[in-house]
Amino acid sequence: MKTSLIFSLLLAGASLGHANPEIATIIDQEYGAATSEGVLLLQSPASAGDPTQWAVYARDPFRPGELVRAALTFGKGGWAPKAAGAGPKLLSRVPPQPIAFNRIKFRSADALKIAQQNAVLAKTNFVTASYQLAADAATGAPQWGLALNDNGGDEVGFIVISAETGAVIHQQWDNGLASNTPGAPVSPPEPGSKGERAADNVKRAARRAWEWTGDTGLEVGHFFKRLFKGDN
Structure with missing residues (x-):
């Protein structure tokens, strides 16, 4: 069976903490290369550790302009697609x-560690993280x-x-600290300044850029609900 083959492949070469690029293999084995090569977005609900559930969105290879969605759940046998x-x-x-899965060098577990390190610098604590993976529109980088x-x-x-x-x-952090420059320290702009208004625009743009979800139940439109209580 296809599912059994998927489980064998995953158990042979992937752990839970290193399962992101292998998602393309799962989709390939279950639905074909035309679908796996068209994966556009991964999403997970909030999790305290590495996600055990993913929603996978891909271009429909048979109906141009439409999408297909698969749910992946990790269990005793490995990743089960549905x-x-x-x-x-x-x-x-x-x-x-x-998404160019062959370009992924930092997986979800790595991204969480990086987020934790930056949260410490920003003097902020978080308990869970909701993940999304997509390609940069200009460079195609995941x-x-x-x-x-x-x-x-x-x-x-x-x-x-x-x-x-x-x-x-x-x-961006709810204490007002922000940075849009790779490697730069986070810092708050002066209240009422042009810098503050520019920072607000950056925050809004960052939020909207990652609002993909329609009806999956993995809603991301509530990002920054504490940061943007008055933003309609």
């Missing part, structure tokens, strides 16, 4: 490029977008990390 819908309205916005949540489930930060280099591309 078809979870198809059609043109699975996402409110669609990432422009497929990038992680992590919403970082406190005990109550509120976002206390958001960080974008290159899955290829591990560089922090953008970070």
Whole structure:
């Protein structure tokens, strides 16, 4: 059976903490290369560790302009894929490029460690993270977008990390600290300044850039609900 073959491949060469690029193998074995080569987006619900559930969105190889979705759940036998819908309205916005899984050098577990390190520098604590993986529109490089949540489930930060280099591309914290320059320390702009207004624009742009989800139940539109209480 296809599923048995998938489990054998995963158990032979992948651990739970190193399962991101192998998602393409799972989709390939279950649905074919045409689907796996068109994977546009991975999403996970909030998790305290490495995700055990993923929603996988891909271009429908038989119906141009439409998408297919699979749900992956990790269990005793490995990753189990299940078809979870198809059609043109699975996402409110669609990432422009497929994910180049062969370019992923920093996986979800690595992205979490980077987020933890930057949270310490920003003097912020988070308990869980919601993950997304998509390709940069300009370069095609895979990038992680992590919403970082406190005990109550509120976002206390958001960080974008290159899955290829591990560089922090953008970070924003609910204490006002932000940086849009890789490697630069986070710092608060002066209240009422042009810098503060520019920072607000960056925050809004960062949030909107990662709002893909339509009806999956893995909603990301609530990112920054503490940062943008008055943003309509």
